[in-house]
Every structure is written in C-alpha cells, then in structure tokens.
Amino acid sequence: MPLNKEATLRYHIIDECLRNKHKPYPAIEFLMETLEERLGKKFTVSTIQKDIKAMKEDEELEYFAPICFSRQFMGYYYSNPEYSIKKVPLHTDEIEALEFAASIIQQYKNTSISGTFSMAVDKVLTSLKAKRHSENDVNTNIIFPEKSQDFKGAEKIDFFIHCIREKIPVSFVHYSYHEQRFDSYIVHPYFLKEHRNKWYLIGYSESRKSLRIFGLDRIEDILMLKKRFFAMPGLKPLDIFKDSIGVFLSGVGKPKTIKLEFTRNVSGFINSQPLHESQKIIKYLEHGGIIVTLQVHQCPELKQLLLSYGSDVFVMEPVSLRRTIEEELEKSLRNFKTKSTRKK
Amino acid sequence: MKARIKKEKILVHEPSCGSKPEWPKILRILMTDEFTKVDFGYQATAYYLKGGWVKIDKSSFIRDCTTLKKYKFLRVDRIPEAPHKHKFKTTIEYLYFSLYFEPIPQNVECVDIIEMDKKDGYYSNFYRVNIRGAEKETVI
Numbered sequence: 377m378p379l380n381k382e383a384t385l386r387y388h389i390i391d392e393c394l395r396n397k398h399k400p401y402p403a404i405e406f407l408m409e410t411l412e413e414r415l416g417k418k419f420t421v422s423t424i425q426k427d428i429k430a431m432k433e434d435e436e437l438e439y440f441a442p443i444c445f446s447r448q449f450m451g452y453y454y455s456n457p458e459y460s461i462k463k464v465p466l467h468t469d470e471i472e473a474l475e476f477a478a479s480i481i482q483q484y485k486n487t488s489i490s491g492t493f494s495m496a497v498d499k500v501l502t503s504l505k506a507k508r509h510s511e512n513d514v515n516t517n518i519i520f521p522e523k524s525q526d527f528k529g530a531e532k533i534d535f536f537i538h539c540i541r542e543k544i545p546v547s548f549v550h551y552s553y554h555e556q557r558f559d560s561y562i563v564h565p566y567f568l569k570e571h572r573n574k575w576y577l578i579g580y581s582e583s584r585k586s587l588r589i590f591g592l593d594r595i596e597d598i599l600m601l602k603k604r605f606f607a608m609p610g611l612k613p614l615d616i617f618k619d620s621i622g623v624f625l626s627g628v629g630k631p632k633t634i635k636l637e638f639t640r641n642v643s644g645f646i647n648s649q650p651l652h653e654s655q656k657i658i659k660y661l662e663h664g665g666i667i668v669t670l671q672v673h674q675c676p677e678l679k680q681l682l683l684s685y686g687s688d689v690f691v692m693e694p695v696s697l698r699r700t701i702e703e704e705l706e707k708s709l710r711n712f713k714t715k716s717t718r719k720k
Numbered sequence: 721m722k723a724r725i726k727k728e729k730i731l732v733h734e735p736s737c738g739s740k741p742e743w744p745k746i747l748r749i750l751m752t753d754e755f756t757k758v759d760f761g762y763q764a765t766a767y768y769l770k771g772g773w774v775k776i777d778k779s780s781f782i783r784d785c786t787t788l789k790k791y792k793f794l795r796v797d798r799i800p801e802a803p804h805k806h807k808f809k810t811t812i813e814y815l816y817f818s819l820y821f822e823p824i825p826q827n828v829e830c831v832d833i834i835e836m837d838k839k840d841g842y843y844s845n846f847y848r849v850n851i852r853g854a855e856k857e858t859v860i
Contacts, residue, residue: 544860547731547733547748547857547859549747549748549759549761549816551761551814551816556763556812556814557745557761557763558745558747558761558762558763558814558816559734559747559761560733560734560747560748560759562733562855562857596816597759597816597818599731599750599859599860600859600860601731601857601858601859601860602728602857602858602859602860603857603858
C-alpha cells in the first residue's frame, strides 16, 4: 500500500522531535503542537499515538523505531540515541534495482546525466551504509549490460538536450561519410536517438528544408543561434521510426511488405527476438525454418541486417530487395575469392 | 569615458567564392569584436596514395576586396602552423579546422582569404568571398 504523504511527513517530524537534544523527552502535547506548527493543521492524541505505534511496529514501514516512554520525564525517547528513521536502509531489492540502473546508465558515462545519476546512487548507498560487494567478491560482476565503446560525439548529448529543451536553433559543421564532404547546417533540433550505441540528432535542416538525421560523431563546432525556432507541424517523434529499421527516416511513402524465409539455425532467435515490431510469422516450415513478414521501409540498415544472417535467410519478397542482397553476396564472394587467390 | 558597446557575433554560412575541388571548403565565417574565425572542411585527396598533408602559413591574411585593407592571421584550431604538417594516413581521412584573423567590419561585402599572396596553384587563395550575399545569423 502506498504511504500516505502526510503520514510520512508526520513520522519525520516526530523523528526530529525525538532526536532533538535541546528538548529531550517530548510529551505527546509537544508533538501535537509541533505538528500543528509545521503542517498547519491540528492532529488528535489518537493520531499521534497511532503514528508512534506505526513507527515502532508497522512491517511495511520497516522503521521498527525503538521508541519508549519515560515515566520519569513524562515524554518519549529513542532507546538507541543513534537511531533515526532517516537512517533506515533500503530494501535489498531496492538497492539491487538502483545498482542495476546505475550499471546500465554507465554506458553513457560521457554525459553529465550519467555522472550525476551514478553519484546520486553512490551517495544514497553510502549514506545508508548499504553493504556493497567488494571488487574481489565473486558475485560483483553478475550483470553485464552491453557496454558501448567511448564514442566520438557523446560529449555533445548534454548540449543538444539543452538546445532541444530550450528550443534553440543551432549551426554546426557536419561530415558525410557517404558523400565524403563537409557541409555547414542550420538545424532546429527536435530529439536524439540511439541506434547500436551511436547517437543521432534529428532536426529540421534549413538548407534541405526537411527533417534530417546527423550522427553526433560527425558534428563539429556547434553554435547556438539567436533566431526563431521552427517547430515542424504535426511532428510525432515516436512515429518517425515506426516503420523503419535503425535510423532511417520513414516520413515519406508507405512501408513495404518484406517476406523472409529463415532456416532452423536462426528461426528460434527470430521467433523470440523479432526483427521489427511488425514481424509476423506466417508459416512454420517442416524442417524447422519459418517464413515471416515485416512492414518496413527498404533502407541500408535493413540490407545490413539481412546480410548479417548470411545463408540462413532468403528474401522472398520484394524482388528488388532480393536482387540487392544477391548482388552484395556475389560481390562479397568475389572479394573473398580474389583476395584468397592473392594471398596464395 | 564611453563604454564600448559589444557588437553581436555574426555567422556567415557557406559564402560563395572561387575555389578548386582539391582545396579546403569554406564552411562558415564568424565575425566578432575580437576576431574573424573561418571554418574549413578538407577531404584528404586521392591524388596522394596516403591522402597527402595540410598545414597553414602564418602569413595568411584576409583582405577587404573594396578597401584592400588587410587583416592579420592570429591563430589556428586543429591544423598545424607551417613548417609543421598534418599528415593523413589514408585518402578517406578528413579534417575540420579553423583560422582566426583580426576582426573584419561586419558590413564588409566581400573578402579575399589568402594563404600566400602569390598567383600560382600551390596555395589555397580564395578570392571574392561573398559575405554580402551569404546567409547570415546572429550567434548567442
């Protein structure tokens, strides 16, 4: 059951009163006055008594506060003077969840978000004196999220987050691997996307008059511009990559039906880890293979993905994609043969 | 004593000029009170097996096409000053670099960006860089 926010505040105020060395042994009347003063409303004797009981015994709260009543001083006190409900440790599963999140976010260690988060987690765990495994503990490394290599451009993420939030157009220089040339752009930045541990900026390019994708690793020398921000009408970030694999912009045209046959070597993986959310298994083959369909745009990322399955995939439809894959495989084979011959 | 009013920083995007494909490309010119920064992009040339090399000479300058006033070279970013060279390892390498010169007036219409004031083909001399006709933005 979620904790009542006001009750939590009352517990913390009572805790402060019990730990106040200048006014030890607070009586119930003193607690009532303090609560009224701090929270701006009156509380009954019964409420305070229930609060004290909850702090002592409630299993969900897990405070198990050692609160006693002194007949000599007619007030409450902690039998352990060091005790405070603020020192109550997190649950084991909560600590694990925090550490797990911290390990995942470590991938983005070049960003200030990651640094701040990791520091916050460390601070929480340290302040709670949570027992952490030592480096030599065999159980330390039991979760291995995919770690990216340090990639060029990660340091720009924070800057772009700022520009996107504040709606600031930017100027930068960009190098295109494909065209092997530099261009300078004025871009109205909308959002960032990650694909295979690389980050991309998606924004409106003034010179191209359209939405464009820029790899952060190829962006240089960003300048913020004093000009009106252009928000593309009807832009829905979640829809932009809906029908695509990777970072291909699917704003133009309808996706195509891609029909693929996979061998039994990989059919299990394809079944358990679909290539795209549109994937449908349309036939289970006798020898263990499967036929699936995808509704996606044809793009370089799709080609690369299919090539990665080598002889375990056959493109049934569309024919144009099959030809493309065939040509690429033939080129690859020629390349291998030529270079093998040369080595001999 | 009058306080000096700081002028806005003006960014000129891809000004047109006479150039050769093997030369660096002028990407932007930033005009401020303190300096004029010219950003260049250079693709290593396939003319050399390993892409060749680049360097910049300190005697480079900017010249106002109208008044012929010269603005001296100040410093560089990401490119060595001669006699040092940046040597490429392959022809697929590229280099983004910037040259800083004395501040030019913001109302200048056209400049020459001169690496070496000699009329032969060994230097990247950009004549009549059109500032007036280029797209301009104010930088925050």
